[in-house]
Every structure is written in structure tokens, then in C-alpha cells.
Amino acid sequence: MSQEQLPVTEPEQVIEDPGEKVHVWPHLVSIELVGALIFTLLLILMAIFVKAPLVDLANPEVTPNPSKAPWYFLGLQELLLHMHPALAGVIVPTAVLVLLAAIPYIDTKRAGTGVWFYSPKGIPITIFSAIYTTVWNVSLILIDEYLPAGDGSTGIAPLLISWGLPPAVGYVFVPAALMIFIPWSLAVIVKRRWDADTRELMIALYTFFLASFIVLTIIGTGFRGHGMKLMWPWQIEPPIGH
Amino acid sequence: MRLRDLIVNNRFFKSIYRTGYPDTARKRVMVVINSLALHLHPVRVPKRAVRVTYTWGLGGLSIFMFVILTITGVFLMFYYVPSVREAYWSVVSLDTSVMMGQFMRNMHRWAAHMMVLMVLLHMTRVFYTGSYKPPRDFNWVIGIVLLVLTMLLSFTGYLLPWDQLAYWAITVGAEMGGSAPFVGKQVNIALLGGFEIGQATLIRWYTLHVIFLPLLLIVVVSMHFWRVRKDGNISTPIYPAEAAPEEVRRRLQGSAPANDEMA
Numbered sequence: 001m002s003q004e005q006l007p008v009t010e011p012e013q014v015i016e017d018p019g020e021k022v023h024v025w026p027h028l029v030s031i032e033l034v035g036a037l038i039f040t041l042l043l044i045l046m047a048i049f050v051k052a053p054l055v056d057l058a059n060p061e062v063t064p065n066p067s068k069a070p071w072y073f074l075g076l077q078e079l080l081l082h083m084h085p086a087l088a089g090v091i092v093p094t095a096v097l098v099l100l101a102a103i104p105y106i107d108t109k110r111a112g113t114g115v116w117f118y119s120p121k122g123i124p125i126t127i128f129s130a131i132y133t134t135v136w137n138v139s140l141i142l143i144d145e146y147l148p149a150g151d152g153s154t155g156i157a158p159l160l161i162s163w164g165l166p167p168a169v170g171y172v173f174v175p176a177a178l179m180i181f182i183p184w185s186l187a188v189i190v191k192r193r194w195d196a197d198t199r200e201l202m203i204a205l206y207t208f209f210l211a212s213f214i215v216l217t218i219i220g221t222g223f224r225g226h227g228m229k230l231m232w233p234w235q236i237e238p239p240i241g242h
Numbered sequence: 243m244r245l246r247d248l249i250v251n252n253r254f255f256k257s258i259y260r261t262g263y264p265d266t267a268r269k270r271v272m273v274v275i276n277s278l279a280l281h282l283h284p285v286r287v288p289k290r291a292v293r294v295t296y297t298w299g300l301g302g303l304s305i306f307m308f309v310i311l312t313i314t315g316v317f318l319m320f321y322y323v324p325s326v327r328e329a330y331w332s333v334v335s336l337d338t339s340v341m342m343g344q345f346m347r348n349m350h351r352w353a354a355h356m357m358v359l360m361v362l363l364h365m366t367r368v369f370y371t372g373s374y375k376p377p378r379d380f381n382w383v384i385g386i387v388l389l390v391l392t393m394l395l396s397f398t399g400y401l402l403p404w405d406q407l408a409y410w411a412i413t414v415g416a417e418m419g420g421s422a423p424f425v426g427k428q429v430n431i432a433l434l435g436g437f438e439i440g441q442a443t444l445i446r447w448y449t450l451h452v453i454f455l456p457l458l459l460i461v462v463v464s465m466h467f468w469r470v471r472k473d474g475n476i477s478t479p480i481y482p483a484e485a486a487p488e489e490v491r492r493r494l495q496g497s498a499p500a501n502d503e504m505a
């Protein structure tokens with residue numbers, strides 16, 4: 001195929017500002033060396049003072065309570081407490097990865113490359129999005145933990161079931177709707193309040209992902225104890241097997 | 243100076259580093275071009291791209307964690323036995339009777355956590371600096387693959403000590419995978435190598451952890467680094483033509499864009 005046959009798109013008018021250049025040796029090599037040394041030292045100190053955990057031999061007969069995944073999966077494990085496992089364990093992580101990978105194909109303008117937080121609106125949007133996300137996450141977790149569902153149990157789905165609705169409503173539709181509604185409403189607010197362009201909307205949505213990941217991971221790690229019930233970090237007893 | 247001459251100005255050193263000590267502009271170019279490790283870099287880079295507060299060195303630290311994990315991991319492999327009967331006890335003996343064993347195991351564990359953290363932070367830096375924008379769009383996708391590989395590496399390693407922590411984390415993980423719509427059962431069997439966690443699971447995850455995933459990560463990281471270079475190295479500011487800051491406009495006025503070598 002010759003050049004002429006390629007689709008022609010209007011080139012974006014931009015001003016590039018790479019600025020002054022310096023030699024990699026020594027300007028970059030020295031920074032890399034210092035970074036490597038600091039992290040080597042840090043890891044050596046950690047390895048000397050903090051032991052990697054090793055508990056009792058694996059025993060299929062004895063279930064530790066709680067049994068938790070490593071920290072970077074505790075966000076997903078937290079979701080598992082609130083919705084159908086296919087949604088929490090498979091569909092949500094898959095959707096997150098696909099949407100993350102899609103970011104550069106949605107926000108395709110070159111302008112805005114190479115600048116932290118893009119525009120003067122970038123930092124306020126990031127802060128607002130982080131707070132908005134955190135409030136939603138924490139409120140929903142508290143509601144789902146303590147909302148009385150009649151027969152002594154608690155939670156949104158049990159309540160809906162007690163009203164005679166099929167379990168799928170509480171465990172699939174409501175959580176799925178919320179997981180779409182929260183980022184969507186965030187995007188709408190940011191668009192109205194800041195007259196946001198595509199990049200600024202991406203900043204709001206990535207912040208939604210990041211803040212959710214952090215909040216869920218912290219709650220899953222530090223605030224879930226025996227029976228995966230909510231509690232303060234100092235109330236959590238080590239699971240059996242230690 | 244005397245000491246430096248002693249080290250640098252002799253036949254042996256010069257047989258390795260032909261350029262000698264890089265103290266002139268020309269030698270600073272040559273030292274990068276002539277070195278296998280350094281030539282991953284361009285010869286010269288924008289000053290703002292090497293500022294620590296721009297990248298925080300997070301991509302470099304991610305790969306550095308991988309190097310530490312490889313070294314400590316080989317040490318652990320000398321002692322670890324991937325069998326259900328012996329795995330746990332080989333880890334116990336690493337901790338109690340192998341010289342430096344506990345230290346190496348600790349280091350491997352903490353570097354693994356650190357690598358996951360560094361990769362997540364690196365992705366976040368790339369996002370908030372807008373460095374995923376074209377032409378770096380596909381390298382961002384490669385990055386997502388690297389994120390998944392990093393987590394899989396960490397998680398497959400988690401099973402190997404065969405203690406309660408490992409066993410039940412894998413149980414949770416396999417149940418999650420097993421709940422996949424339509425293919426749940428197949429996913430579960432593929433993860434466990436059978437219907438329950440046992441020898442087949444251990445040897446499967448061990449093989450992935452020590453051979454397949456690290457090799458795959460090396461291949462994909464190579465593509466990642468290659469593309470960083472091909473996409474014009476670390477990103478530098480690009481403004482919309484109408485909205486570039488006044489200061490940038492004035493500085494660039496008249497002076498032709500600095501389009502020097504990308505060697």
C-alpha cells in the first residue's frame with residue numbers, strides 16, 4: 001500500500017518543548033546508581049529486621065479465619081463480600097484491565113503529554129475525584145455491613161431478598177449498577193463543574209480507579225478480621241495457624 | 243587523580259572500556275554507545291526527563307526489583323523442593339539451618355511486594371503525566387500486560403511455601419477463577435491441575451513461577467524498553483498550539499526546534 005492510500009487525518013497543531021539536553025553519562029547514570037543503592041540498602045535492612053511470614057504446614061482440614069489473599073488482591077476480596085463471585089472475581093478485574101488499556105485510544109490528543117496533572121484544573125479534579133470515590137466506597141461498605149435485613153442478618157442483598165426479590169438483584173444488578181453509576185456521575189459532575197475536556201475526564205476516572213483500589217485494599221488489609229467482619233486494626237486477631 | 247589513573251589507565255581496563263574514563267563530551271557519547279547495558283539509553287536526554295520528580299525512577303526501580311528477585315530466587319531454588327511432602331520443610335530449613343537462608347528468603351519476599359508496588363506507582367506516574375498519549379499508546383498497553391505478569395509472578399510464588407497462608411490464599415484465588423461465567427470449571431481445573439489443590443497444583447505453579455513467567459516478563463519488558471526508545475524516549479511537554487505558556491512560546495521563538503541525535 002502506498003503512502004497516499006493511508007487514511008489522512010488532520011494533524012494536531014502542537015508545540016513541543018523538550019528543552020535543554022544533557023549527557024546520559026553522568027547525569028542519568030548517577031541518578032540510577034543512587035536509586036539502586038538506596039533500594040538495595042532499604043531491602044537489606046528490611047530483610048534483616050522483618051521476617052517473611054511462614055505459618056503452619058498447609059492443612060485442608062483447618063480453615064484459617066480470616067483467610068486472606070496477598071494485599072494487592074484484597075481489594076477484589078473486599079468486593080467478593082458484597083457481590084456475586086463471578087462479578088467480583090472475574091468480570092470486574094477483566095473490565096478494569098480492558099478499560100485501563102483503552103485509555104490512550106479514548107484520549108488521543110498529543111497535547112498534554114509530559115506535564116504532571118495536565119492543566120490548572122488537574123489537581124482540583126484529582127482531589128475532588130479521590131474524595132468523591134472514597135465517600136462512596138466507605139459509605140457503601142458501612143451500609144452493606146450494618147443495614148438490618150429483618151431476620152437478624154445485615155446487608156443490602158439480604159434486605160432485597162427479604163422483600164421477595166431474586167438474589168441476582170442484590171448480588172448482581174445493584175452492585176453492577178452502582179459500579180457504573182459512581183464513575184458516570186463523577187464524570188458528569190467534573191464535566192459540569194470544571195468544563196472538563198477528554199483528558200480531564202480521564203484524570204477523574206483514573207483517580208476513581210486508583211482511589212477505589214487504595215480504599216478497598218486498606219479496608220481489606222486493616223479492617224477485616226474474624227469472619228471478614230469490619231473491625232479496627234487493633235481488634236484483629238491473628239488467624240489460627242500462627 | 244593518581245588512584246583514578248591507576249584504575250583507569252591500564253591495558254586491562256582499556257581492553258574492557260575502550261573509551262577510557264568518560265571525561266570529555268566525545269567520550270561521554272562513546273561510553274553509552276559502546277556499552278551493552280548503557281546503550282538502552284539514548285546518548286543525550288532532555289534535562290527535565292531525568293529530573294527525579296518527573297519519573298521518580300519508578301520504571302527503573304521496577305526492573306531493579308526484578309533483578310534482585312532473580313538473584314535471590316536462584317539462591318532459594320538451590321534449597322527449595324517442589325513436592326507437597328517436602329516443600330514446607332525445605333522452607334523451614336532455609337529459615338533455620340541454611341547459611342543466609344532466612345535473609346535471602348526475606349529479601350525475595352519484600353522485593354516481590356516492592357515490585358508490585360513500584361509497577362503500580364509507575365503506571366500512576368505515567369498516567370498523571372499524560373505519557374500514555376500517542377505515540378506511546380501501545381507501550382501503555384504493553385505496560386498493562388507487564389502489570390498482569392508482575393501480579394501473576396507474585397501470586398504463583400505465594401503458593402510455594404505450602405503453609406496455611408499459601409494454601410488458603412490459593413483456595414480463595416482458585417474459587418474466584420472458578421466463578422468465571424461459562425468456563426469457571428475449566429479455569430478452576432487449569433489453575434489447580436485437577437479437582438483439588440495438591441501436587442499437580444504445586445508443580446504447575448512452581449514451573450510458571452521459576453521459568454515461564456520470568457522469561458515472558460523479560461521478553462515483554464524488552465519490547466517495553468525498545469518502544470520507549472522508538473517512541474522518542476521519555477515524554478517531554480507538548481502544548482496545544484494556541485495554548486502554550488507564554489514563557490515557552492518566547493523561548494522557542496526563532497530558535498529552530500532542538501532536533502538532535504537520537505542515537
Ligand code: HEM
Pocket residue numbers: 297299300301302304305361364365368373374378381382383384385386388389392463466470475476477
Ligand atoms: C514490569 C513492569 C514495568 C517495567 C520494568 C517498566 C519499565 C519502564 C521504564 C524503565 C521506563 C522508562 C521511564 C521511567 O522509568 O518512568 C518506562 C516507561 C514507560 N512505561 Fe513502563 N514499566 C513497567 C510497567 C508499566 C506499566 C504497568 C505501564 C502502564 C500501564 C507502563 C507504561 C509505560 C509508558 C507509557 C512509558 C513511557 C513513559 C514516558 O515516555 O514518559 N509501564 N517503563
